[in-house]
Amino acid sequence: MLENLFNRLEEIYPELVELRRDFHMYPELSHEEVETPKKVAAYLTSLGLEVKTQVGGRGVLGYLKGGKPGKTVALRADFDALPIQDEKEVEYKSRIPGVMHACGHDIHTAALLGVAKVLSEVREEVPGTIVFLHQFAEETSPGGAEFMIKDGCLDGVDVIYGAHVMSQQPYSTVSVVEGYASSAQDDFYITIHGRGGHGASPHETVDALVTGSQVVLNLQQIVSRRVNPLKAAAVTVGAFTSGSTTNIIPDSASIKGTVRTYDEGVRKLIQESMEKIVKSTCEAADATYELKYVNDCPSIYNDPTETKRVERVAKSIVGDENVIESDPMMGSEDFAYYQKVIPGTFFIIGGRNEELNATYPHHHPKFDVDERSMKEIGKVFIGTVFDYLENE
Template structure:
């Protein structure tokens, strides 16, 4: 089966690229991917599979491939939403939707998985088990699509789950992996500090929210530097401080928004505890009132060590000319809602290098000039294909 699958994938490389370019030209934002979801669902029409659409809190799709023989049940996932970015990449298949761009590679994720799934469908009589293909909406915008798909219970029978992300961390042909905590978790916060407005000449008759807010910004930075284990990672970022007013008027309120990242559950708990403690202290110290919105978005992404070792060993022994190098990648600072699958299902999320040919300093994901070496799409299909075959073989 492995040999047949790899031959089929190799012969359909151009089709993968064609699909990727179509999706790249027609990107849609999270929770608004109606046409993309229809394109995906139409791809599976008249194929011998079960198709479920509108899964979760949006346009999620689950395609179930029932193998011809009993065996394991596992899942493969790819996301398909785009970002609110105006494309600046100089490519002939540039986004047609102004202000929307596939700047994170989800077009490539979807392209490889569509063709891989179709090839697996053609070989379903040889499959020992069941494969659920998860085309996921809204990875980029919390609460995301993954959590809602998990909560439907439609994946409760999975014994494992696998996914990939394209990253410009090496030439096409390089596959990366990382065991354990691999992507940071993320929390959004908004803090409204309410004081008492007044004339700039009479601060004693007012209660300056800007002073209290400024103190908060400084104090919040001590959480990581003085409360988090220095061998672990945490970031508190204040991205917006809305205190605009008149030069001679003491503001009665300010609004502060930001982003918190953490490498694991322990750091997440420490930051949350200290964050609330500082807010209470601000109220007491400055005599202000605070309204805090503190919303964990995505948990830290934890790759099952045993299954990640399995992925690495499988690809190292694949003897595939497209997979030229398999190496351990460092932990990643971004977040991904694939973490929600891994909270419930053991699995591994690994990486497909995609630096464009001849580029020494590539634009990273989410940049308006982000682009990939399209050879990486076939690498992704083959890498996940090898993992699929090895997992089915036990």
Template sequence: MKIADRDREQLIRWRRHLHQYPELSFKETNTSAFVSEALKRMPFLEISRPAPTAVMAVLRGRNPGKTLAIRADMDALPIEEKNTFEYRSSVPGVMHACGHDGHTAMLLTTAKLLSENKEKLSGEIRFIFQHAEETPPGGADELVNAGVMDGVDYVIGTHLWSPLETGKIGIVYGPMMAAPDTFKVTVIGKGGHAGLPHETIDSITAAAQTISSLQQIVSRATDASEQLVISVTQIAGGSADNVIPGSVEFGGTVRSFNEELRNQIPGKIEQIVKGVTDAHGASYKFDYTKGYRPVINEERTTRILHQTAAGLFGEDSVTLMKPVMVGEDFSAYQQKAPGCFFFTGAGNKKEGITFPHHHANFTIDEKALEIGVKMLTKAAEAFLSSDHE
């Protein structure tokens, strides 16, 4: 399925418009309206709003067949953009710093191309424009509960990926993205004068020893073959040089793939927190929140996407990647149907497009957008083909 110059130009215009007018999770009112209006100008699509700021379009082919869902996320991040190009964010403190503007533009273009070739297709395609991927509890579970995955045989999606050079397709068989859980600890001591520490219960000392000890869970209390990350990312306590504070708060994230191990971690963290605070005569509060499920790509679906990439761009274009410890609520769709999430390379070292995701200078190589569209349209043909019955 060829991409005409006008479609290529429209693809970039769509992405730049979305980049210029970003909206945060659960607030994608204008973004979803923009997507809905664009879809209405395409033939044969049945458009619905399964959530207030989400959109789904359904395309039914000439004959009955399998049902494929393709998902793109639409939300932005609370980051002040530092890029200076003309279409930089016009919304203070909000930025598309992860590539969701590109995901939405690619799926819009994919829907346009496939709808214009309806007569060549059998089966059904559901184009899911999802809200709130960045903010738990996320939008995916809400859409699944609304029925967008009912009767779906396969689900696919892609993420533009700046660490991967444009022209490369990143494929991961099996575990791909980790479950991103969070925790918060409050160490409660007894405040007092810093010159008289013996009259206090030092919450800072207890918190520091607790944080240091938490690293032993990964290095000494977990099988070395397991993938596990425990990172303390926040700490707050104290307000003056001469005062030992009465309490200190810290928190962070736990990343894992193994569900059994995942369920053990809260108990292991609390055991250490209790042991250290008890030793200091302090007390504590502990909260643990489970995030998204891990993204685990199904073997057969992944193989079809691997073959699609190799057929389009050559086997050398395919990079077999290791799992990454970031989280993604695409996993919610994989609970309902075999699915695969893949990376579309969007970095370009020669052009200085190297900033990581969630950075104030993040951007993508726009040449990656057409590559992503080609992958999605060709994959749709492959999954709906009788060759893959």
């Protein structure tokens, strides 16, 4: 049966390309998606599926209820774009100034619509229920996953799978990571208040710039001296702003940055350590401060059983030699929120192809991938769904 479904996916591939290029030409930013969810909902409705719209705000759910009883599987794709000017010279270049699909979400969406079409044609043979979860606003914080979960997108769902195309990974390869697969992302914003004055009279001031510099340096001790060397973490100051000219000691300084961790214990340790360091450094200089620490996206934790399932299925499709057990990435992905509720796994599909000039990194103005990656996503999704429903 799977071979027939894979052949059907090959047959509708031109339709998937058409869908993907339409999404690519008319991208929409996070939390501003209007036409994209309409297109997704209309397509799912045309397949005879039960469809829910405006889930959590702009999300779309499609329900395929099989002809046989069984568990419920969710497949997730995201459909928001980025505020980047498309610089590719292709016929499907973005028509929206300053907005483009620079991360592959158009690929994910079209691929999942293709899976929905193929499986809807054999719904009587499906032993359970499949939820096609189309998420908005993956690129921002707060992201769409949180809102959709609160609105019940996982109600009754037993397991969830997600995929991401990667331009750094060669086409026709699949990579999996068991356990932690992406870092948690937290952001911090520090404002230091001193007492400004003349550069010739520093003793009459509380120098916010110098105090801020000490804070930046002291923050570097968190990972090097407080975090277990066997556990990965990064504390990065991305912006430090203070002062305006040569002979004025500024009365304020602004520091912004990000924290990346895997382990929840390390995540908590870094936040607590940062609060202590900022407090003590400012008190020593007679300065005051404001610290805003934002817990953003948690780490993706891939369920070992489900990761092994995807690995096994992927090997049967692309061959053992093309399935990679990769290292965790320090980037974040709000698929992690779903995994806080139910088991699941998130895998990577290669999209790099030098012949197509599909080599640029994600979030680059010339980003593109081999569109055939949609077939690989679709096949792994289909194979995994049946493996789960028939064996669980």
